[in-house]
Every structure is written in structure tokens, then in C-alpha cells.
Amino acid sequence: MTGEGVAITIEGLTHGYGGPAVxxxxxxxxxxxxxxxxxxxxxxxxxxxxxxxxGFIRPQAGTIVLGETIVTSPTRSVPARARHVGxxxxxxxxxxxxxxxxxxxxxxxxxxxxxxxxxHAARVDELLTLVGLDLSLRHRMPHELSxxxxxxxxxxxxxxxEPSVILLDEPFSSLDTQSRSETSAAxxxxxxxxGVTAVLITHDPREAMSLADTIAVLDGGVVAQHGxxxxxxxxxxxxxxxxxxxxxxxxxxxxxxxxxxTALGCLELGPRGHAGPDRGLADLGxxxxxxxxxxxxxxxxxVLVSSSESPGSVVAQVVxxxxxxxxxxxxxxxxxxxxxxxxSSSAVRPQVGDHVHTSVDGSVPLVTTDGPAG
Amino acid sequence: xxxxxxxxxxxxxxxxxxxxxxxxxxxAALVALLTLxxxxxxxxxxxxxxxxxxxxxxxxxxxxELLANTGKLVVGSVSLCVLLGVGAAYLVWRTDLPFRRxxxxxxxxxxxxxxxxxxxxxxxxxxxxxGYSGALVVVTLSYFPLVYLPVTAALRGADPALVESAAxxxxxxxxxxxxxxxxxxxxxxxxxxxxVALHLVAEFGALALIRFPTLSTAVYDQFRSSFSGxxxxxxxxxxxxxxxxxxxxxxxxxxxxxxxxxxxGAARAxxxxxxxxxxxxxxxxxxxxxxxxxVLPVVSVMRWFVAGSSSAVDLPVLLSTxxxxxxxxxxxxxxxxxxxxxxxxxxxxxxxxxxTLVERITYIGTGLPGxxxxxxxxxxxxxxxxxxxxxxxxxVAAYAILFLPRAIVSIRAGLLQLSPSLEDAAATLGVGPIxxxxxxxxxxxxxxxxxxxxLAFLGASTELTATLLLSPLGTQTLATQFWSYSSAxxxxxxxxxxxxxxLVSAPAAVLLTRYDGQVAx
Numbered sequence: 001m002t003g004e005g006v007a008i009t010i011e012g013l014t015h016g017y018g019g020p021a022v023x024x025x026x027x028x029x030x031x032x033x034x035x036x037x038x039x040x041x042x043x044x045x046x047x048x049x050x051x052x053x054x055g056f057i058r059p060q061a062g063t064i065v066l067g068e069t070i071v072t073s074p075t076r077s078v079p080a081r082a083r084h085v086g087x088x089x090x091x092x093x094x095x096x097x098x099x100x101x102x103x104x105x106x107x108x109x110x111x112x113x114x115x116x117x118x119x120h121a122a123r124v125d126e127l128l129t130l131v132g133l134d135l136s137l138r139h140r141m142p143h144e145l146s147x148x149x150x151x152x153x154x155x156x157x158x159x160x161x162e163p164s165v166i167l168l169d170e171p172f173s174s175l176d177t178q179s180r181s182e183t184s185a186a187x188x189x190x191x192x193x194x195g196v197t198a199v200l201i202t203h204d205p206r207e208a209m210s211l212a213d214t215i216a217v218l219d220g221g222v223v224a225q226h227g228x229x230x231x232x233x234x235x236x237x238x239x240x241x242x243x244x245x246x247x248x249x250x251x252x253x254x255x256x257x258x259x260x261x262t263a264l265g266c267l268e269l270g271p272r273g274h275a276g277p278d279r280g281l282a283d284l285g286x287x288x289x290x291x292x293x294x295x296x297x298x299x300x301x302x303v304l305v306s307s308s309e310s311p312g313s314v315v316a317q318v319v320x321x322x323x324x325x326x327x328x329x330x331x332x333x334x335x336x337x338x339x340x341x342x343x344s345s346s347a348v349r350p351q352v353g354d355h356v357h358t359s360v361d362g363s364v365p366l367v368t369t370d371g372p373a374g
Numbered sequence: 375x376x377x378x379x380x381x382x383x384x385x386x387x388x389x390x391x392x393x394x395x396x397x398x399x400x401x402a403a404l405v406a407l408l409t410l411x412x413x414x415x416x417x418x419x420x421x422x423x424x425x426x427x428x429x430x431x432x433x434x435x436x437x438x439e440l441l442a443n444t445g446k447l448v449v450g451s452v453s454l455c456v457l458l459g460v461g462a463a464y465l466v467w468r469t470d471l472p473f474r475r476x477x478x479x480x481x482x483x484x485x486x487x488x489x490x491x492x493x494x495x496x497x498x499x500x501x502x503x504x505g506y507s508g509a510l511v512v513v514t515l516s517y518f519p520l521v522y523l524p525v526t527a528a529l530r531g532a533d534p535a536l537v538e539s540a541a542x543x544x545x546x547x548x549x550x551x552x553x554x555x556x557x558x559x560x561x562x563x564x565x566x567x568x569x570v571a572l573h574l575v576a577e578f579g580a581l582a583l584i585r586f587p588t589l590s591t592a593v594y595d596q597f598r599s600s601f602s603g604x605x606x607x608x609x610x611x612x613x614x615x616x617x618x619x620x621x622x623x624x625x626x627x628x629x630x631x632x633x634x635x636x637x638x639g640a641a642r643a644x645x646x647x648x649x650x651x652x653x654x655x656x657x658x659x660x661x662x663x664x665x666x667x668x669v670l671p672v673v674s675v676m677r678w679f680v681a682g683s684s685s686a687v688d689l690p691v692l693l694s695t696x697x698x699x700x701x702x703x704x705x706x707x708x709x710x711x712x713x714x715x716x717x718x719x720x721x722x723x724x725x726x727x728x729x730t731l732v733e734r735i736t737y738i739g740t741g742l743p744g745x746x747x748x749x750x751x752x753x754x755x756x757x758x759x760x761x762x763x764x765x766x767x768x769x770v771a772a773y774a775i776l777f778l779p780r781a782i783v784s785i786r787a788g789l790l791q792l793s794p795s796l797e798d799a800a801a802t803l804g805v806g807p808i809x810x811x812x813x814x815x816x817x818x819x820x821x822x823x824x825x826x827x828x829l830a831f832l833g834a835s836t837e838l839t840a841t842l843l844l845s846p847l848g849t850q851t852l853a854t855q856f857w858s859y860s861s862a863x864x865x866x867x868x869x870x871x872x873x874x875x876x877l878v879s880a881p882a883a884v885l886l887t888r889y890d891g892q893v894a895x
Contacts, residue, residue, distance in 0.1 A: 054798070054802055055801075055802075056798055056801070079801070080798070080801035080802055081801045081802070081803075081804045081805055081806055082804070083802070084804070085802055086802060087798060087799055087802035089795040089798065089799060090795070091793075091795075093793060093795035093796050093798070093799045095796060095799075095800075095814060095817075095818070096791070096818055097817040097818050097820075098817075106800070106803055106805075106813075107803030107804055107805075154799075157799075157803070158799075158802070158803075160803075161803060161804065163802075167802075
């Protein structure tokens with residue numbers, strides 16, 4: 001199943017629930033054998049996208065192709081049970097009347113060959129090992145498992161019939177911090193071992209960046225940007241994408257000669273993010289006749305604070321200071337009133353009211369924004 | 375799923391997705407129509423009798439006297455039930471009373487003794503226990519658990535932090551009870567009280583044995599003397615009006631109290647109030663209550679059983695009666711479960727005006743006295759369906775109307791546990807709709823189906839009033855056989871039947887406590 005092919009091709013997907021459309025002509029290509037995270041805030045349509053791929057809903061328009069098979073088109077809709085995709089629900093959705101083995105084997109008894117029970121037992125053990133669960137859990141009932149164990153059983157159950165694609169609907173969101181990291185690591189390992197194509201729905205950018213090979217950021221019912229985690233984080237295609245991936249200072253910028261004049265001084269511009277093919281600088285209005293508000297994205301960890309002046313540094317006053325143990329967050333007011341956040345793990349923590357010198361580490365990406373910069 | 379709590383609200387796109395097959399909707403509507411039949415027949419008959427005839431029958435001294443008797447009994451007994459129910463629940467759940475678990479069981483146990491068996495036990499032991507005071511004692515002892523159970527649920531669900539905050543604000547224990555606990559208990563007390571009132575208005579067997587005439591016993595007497603004449607039906611329609619009034623109150627309250635019930639789970643135990651020198655009086659009071667409500671009837675039945683065994687129990691009759699009771703019970707259980715499933719399915723999977731209406735209509739069965747349902751079906755048979763008169767079909771139909779709400783409550787609870795994502799998961803594993811039904815839905819709700827069926831079976835097995843009027847000629851059940859002996863004051867012959875009735879009722883009592891006494895008709 002691994003390879004350079006395409007596992008899922010989605011074109012022009014549109015769907016709504018009576019009100020304004022949730023998905024508006026969404027296009028997305030998911031490469032084979034990789035994990036793709038679909039990231040976005042609540043209500044951005046990511047669950048609808050997943051339900052459309054699974055075949056739980058029939059979208060109003062658009063086509064979905066799994067491998068070579070058209071499963072959704074204006075004239076055709078393959079039912080969920082015939083799509084051969086795996087599905088892991090938010091809270092596992094284990095069948096409460098079956099034990100762990102019974103859950104994992106649920107989809108096995110349907111494959112035409114009717115394999116014998118002993119073959120099933122072997123498969124169950126193999127899958128339990130794959131998801132990192134102890135074989136002694138085989139005959140536990142779902143309510144006797146922890147939340148993380150339930151999610152792993154749900155994953156094993158979904159992998160059992162060897163689907164080419166597996167869909168994960170916020171599978172870790174209901175787990176506590178500790179079991180979340182363990183369960184997500186076990187999940188990634190199992191998916192990698194099988195080389196399965198996975199689509200992971202999440203609203204947690206850290207989860208998306210640490211688990212996925214590529215991230216598709218949803219905004220306004222379309223994919224705003226799709227690329228490797230480093231790409232969407234470091235070179236966001238828009239201010240919304242930048243904010244979706246993590247805390248960001250958005251500063252109004254005057255652009256000239258590969259540099260931007262901002263409240264934090266003159267900053268070096270980094271390479272540009274791409275929403276899709278053929279979207280160059282001209283799209284942002286630079287050099288064109290249309291004027292958008294141009295802003296640069298400065299991550300809080302790029303804003304360095306020092307007590308002494310250095311070339312190009314800017315004076316700021318500390319408005320608030322929050323301690324987080326491994327680092328601290330400073331809110332700074334710059335000359336002219338602009339407020340920026342700075343995250344630092346330095347041992348020295350300035351006090352509220354202190355005057356400090358700020359500079360920016362590295363280059364910053366330029367994006368457009370609909371709202372005012374600040 | 376245990377151990378997993380959603381930190382985010384469920385996706386709001388779930389509605390509208392789950393489609394209910396039209397056949398389910400049609401079946402649910404038919405069931406709702408069946409439960410409307412008794413009301414329709416009584417209303418039709420009353421209107422048909424003409425206003426002058428109706429007013430002559432209603433506004434005569436006898437009817438007004440019956441209404442007054444019913445009212446007197448309801449006011450007196452509901453007050454006593456609230457006093458006993460709240461008092462006992464508070465002592466068990468909020469104080470350091472000794473043997474609390476045991477006391478809790480003793481406070482629920484009276485539900486295992488049918489009220490008419492309790493009346494037999496008392497009147498055979500204390501012959502002077504008749505009239506208003508006798509009736510008041512017997513029905514109160516039979517029905518106070520209907521207040522005890524919801525109050526218990528409310529006390530256990532309440533946040534202990536409220537009582538703690540009151541203490542921190544300097545309130546004494548009694549002031550805390552009056553200003554914090556009591557207001558929280560209001561919905562439970564009102565709901566339980568209304569449920570008791572519904573039972574009292576419908577009660578026939580106990581009051582007839584104690585010789586305290588109410589609307590319910592009068593309908594039976596009228597039926598006996600004039601068959602289904604306008605006299606019986608007019609009194610029945612007054613009875614129906616009283617019931618509907620109470621039922622409306624109960625339904626309104628249920629709608630509003632839903633939020634007040636804090637979901638179970640591991641609520642922090644509240645700090646118990648030390649009783650100190652009140653321990654002995656409190657324990658003695660509860661012991662006395664247990665003696666009167668549970669021990670006395672059981673001992674009385676056993677005494678007559680031993681005394682009666684000398685006059686030789688008619689074993690063949692006992693066996694044939696037991697057999698026909700079991701047969702009718704099984705038929706009723708199957709019918710009620712099959713009828714309840716589409717209603718429960720519709721109300722769980724498709725919330726809307728229509729499904730709420732269907733659910734409310736089927737709930738009317740809780741408020742209709744068995745005597746009214748039976749009289750209406752007799753009237754219907756005599757006027758329109760003579761072939762059905764005194765057939766098993768008609769009797770089972772009456773059972774279905776009376777016990778449908780119990781089964782619906784139970785099956786609904788089961789269906790609510792069946793998350794739609796289970797069906798999604800099964801579909802992605804290659805299972806079709808029939809497979810989902812057989813391999814997922816039915817196994818998951820099997821316990822709920824089973825307890826719904828059991829409740830209907832147990833209810834039908836101990837039902838007296840409708841069975842007296844509707845059972846086919848020659849068919850006797852435990853309840854009717856018991857009735858013919860005990861109303862003939864043949865206490866010894868009635869004793870084995872009384873013992874069997876208690877045995878059949880006990881599991882129903884256990885099952886009913888699971889649903890917080892929401893439906894316990």
C-alpha cells in the first residue's frame with residue numbers, strides 16, 4: 001500500500017446542513033501511505049469532510065475517488081459498508097456487548113472466505129501487538145478498559161480487515177494529557193508499520209504537527225494550505241493559517257527589497273507560503289494594483305528580549321509576565337502602542353513595567369489578512 | 375463508555391442524519407392510537423348519553439360523596455406518604471443512622487406487596503381496620519416508597535458542596551435542611567406525590583376489601599349492577615377527568631425537573647449529620663414503619679397459610695390458576711415489548727413535535743385506572759366488536775395499554791446507550807443494515823428489552839381490576855382467584871394466592887427501583 005500514488009482525490013466537495021454551506025468546493029489530494037492531518041477550528045467542516053469520505057453522508061456536490069474507484073460523484077454513491085475504509089470514532093465506539101477480541105474480529109467474519117476461529121484468534125493477537133496492547137486484555141469488556149486502551153482497540157478493529165485508508169475522527173481529544181501522548185505514539189507506530197494511508201481529523205496543531213506527514217488546514221470550507229508541518233508552520237499562506245498552527249504576532253508591514261518595516265524594526269522576509277500552484281507574490285498585491293493589508297507573522301519564540309541594546313533592536317515595556325515553568329510569556333508594548341508576545345526560556349524574567357530591548361530571530365513570512373494588522 | 379468523558383461537545387451535525395424507517399413511525403402511531411381507545415370510548419359514551427342525563431348522574435349526592443371520599447383519601451395519604459418518604463430518605467442518606475443499607479431495602483420492599491394483598495393482610499388481622507382510617511393506613515404503607523425513591527435519587531444526585539457552603543455561611547443543620555435541601559427536593563417530592571395520587575385514584579382492590587368507597591370502586595359496583603350502562607361510564611368519566619388533571623401536573627413537572635437530576639456517577643458522598651440522642655427514636659420509628667409495611671403483611675399471609683393448610687388447599691385449581699397467569703403474563707410481555715420498541719425508537723432517534731406527542735399519548739396508560747380501561751374495552755366490544763368480548767385478545771390489549779409506559783421507559787434507556795457512531799463503525803467494517811440490527815442493535819439493547827418485558831409480565835401477573843372485568847369465562851388468574859376467596863372472607867383459602875402474588879411482585883419491585891420510580895403503576 002505504500003508508494004508514491006494517490007490514495008484519496010477530492011474535487012469540488014460542497015455540503016451544508018440547511019444554513020450556509022460547511023464545505024465550499026473543497027479540493028484535497030491525499031498521498032498513499034502517509035498520515036495527513038486535517039486541521040481547523042470547531043465548525044470548519046473537518047468532521048463533515050471525514051463523514052463524506054467514509055460514506056456516512058452524501059455531499060451535495062463534488063467527487064471523491066479512493067485509489068482508482070469513484071465512490072462519490074453526482075451520479076454515484078458507494079455505501080459506507082462497501083468502501084473498505086477504516087474508521088476510528090472520537091470515543092472509540094467499541095461494541096459494548098463484545099469483548100476486545102470480539103470487537104477486533106467484528107469485521108473479519110465478513111470476508112468471503114469465512115476463516116476459522118483459530119485464524120481469527122491469531123489475527124486478533126497480531127493486531128493487539130501491533131497497537132501495543134497486552135495480549136491479556138483479549139477478553140476484557142470495553143467498560144473495563146481505560147480511554148486510551150479503548151482507542152487502541154478501536155484502531156485494531158479498524159485495521160483488521162486491512163483497509164487501504166483509515167479515518168481518525170479526533171481520536172485523542174477525550175484522553176488526558178498523559179494517555180494522549182502514549183496513545184498517539186502507539187497509533188502512529190501502528191499506522192507506519194502497516195503503511196496505511198491515514199486521515200487524522202484534529203483541532204490541536206501540536207498533535208497535527210507531531211503525528212502527520214502533511215497538514216491540510218481548513219478555512220471557510222476549503223483547504224487554505226496543504227503541506228509538510230514545517231512548511232505550513234514556517235511559511236503560512238494566510239494569517240488564518242498562521243494563527244491555526246499556533247500563537248502568532250501579526251504586524252503590519254511595509255515591504256521593500258526583501259525586507260519589511262514593522263513595529264519590531266526592519267525584518268528579513270522568509271520564503272513565501274503557497275496556498276496552491278501558481279500563487280506568487282503578485283497574488284498578495286505586491287507590485288500589483290490591488291492593495292491588501294500586508295502583515296508579517298512573528299512567532300512569540302522569535303521575539304528576543306534583552307536588557308542591553310543591540311543593532312536594530314527596539315525598546316518595549318513589559319505589560320504582563322506569565323510563568324509556565326519551562327518558559328515564560330511576556331506581553332510587550334512597543335512604541336506606537338503595538339502589543340506583541342514573546343516566549344522565552346531564559347532564566348532571567350523581566351518584571352512588569354521594565355523597559356527592555358527586543359529583536360527578532362530569523363526571517364518572517366509575509367501574508368495577507370482580511371482584518372486589521374496588530 | 376466508562377472512563378471516557380468528552381471534553382468537547384459532540385459534533386452538532388448528528389441530527390437529521392439518522393433516518394427512522396417509515397414503518398417504525400407508522401407502528402408507533404398505531405400504538406399511540408390503541409392507547410387512546412379507552413379515552414375515546416368513555417368520551418363518546420358520555421357525550422352520547424346527553425347533557426341532562428350526565429348532569430343528573432354527576433351532580434347527585436352519591437357521586438359528590440364518592441368524589442369527596444377520593445379527595446379525602448388523596449389529601450390524607452399523599453401528605454403522610456410525603457412525610458414518611460422524605461423523612462426516611464433524609465435519615466438514610468444524610469444522617470449517621472445505623473444499618474442504613476438494610477433500612478434502604480426495607481423502605482423499598484413494600485412495593486413487593488400488592489396493595490390489595492396488604493389490605494387483606496391488615497383486615498384479616500385487624501378486623502376493625504376499615505373505613506377511612508383503615509384505608510388511609512393501608513394505602514399509605516403500600517405507596518410511600520413512590521415518594522421515598524425519587525427523593526432518594528434527588529438526595530444522592532445533589533451536590534454536597536451546596537450543603538457545605540451553607541454550613542460555611544453559618545447555617546445550622548435544621549436551617550440548612552429548610553433553606554437548602556428542601557428546595558432541592560421540591561421536584562422529587564411533587565413528582566412522587568403526584569404518582570401516589572394517581573395510584574390512589576386508580577386503586578380498587580385494597581379499598582374494596584377495606585370497604586371505603588371511592589370513584590374507582592363505584593365504577594366496579596355500577597358495572598356489576600347495570601353492566602356498562604351510562605351510570606358506570608359517567609362515574610368513569612369523572613374518574614378520568616381527575617386522572618388527566620393529575621397526569622397533566624405530573625407531565626409538566628417531569629418536563630421541568632429533567633435538568634434538576636444530576637447524572638449519577640461518582641458524586642462525592644456528603645457529610646452525614648450525627649443523630650446523637652435522636653438515634654434511638656429515629657431507628658425505632660423506621661423499625662415500626664418496616665414492621666407495619668412489610669413484616670405484618672408477610673406474617674399475616676403466612677399465618678393464614680399455615681392455618682388454611684388444615685382445610686386442604688385445592689391443588690389442581692392452584693396449578694391451573696398459576697398456569698393461566700403465567701400464560702397471560704408471557705402474552706402481555708411479548709405484546710407490550712413489540713409495541714414499545716417502535717415508540718421508544720422513534721422518540722430516541724427522532725426528536726420532534728410528533729414523536730413527543732406519540733410518547734406523551736402512550737404515557738396516558740400510567741394515569742388510567744385499570745377499571746376505566748377495562749370498562750371502555752367492554753363497552754367497545756358490546757357496541758362494535760362483539761366477537762372480541764371476553765377473549766384473551768381484549769384482556770391482553772388492556773394489559774398493553776396499562777403497562778406500555780413501563781416497557782417504553784426501560785427500552786428508551788437502552789436505546790439511549792446505543793451511540794449512532796456504533797452503527798457508523800459497523801458500516802465501515804462492511805456490515806449492512808440488517809447485520810447492524812442483528813449483530814449490534816439487538817445485542818446491545820437486549821437487557822433493556824428483557825427488563826421491559828419482565829416489567830410487563832410481572833405487572834400483568836398481579837393485575838386485578840382489568841382482569842376481573844375482561845378475563846374470558848372460566849379463566850382465573852392468581853389475582854382474581856385471590857380476590858374471590860378474600861372477598862368471600864375465606865382468608866385461609868386466599869393465603870397461598872397471596873403468597874404467590876408477593877413472590878411475583880418482588881422482582882418487579884427490584885426492577886422498578888432501577889428507574890428511580892419514574893414509572894411504577
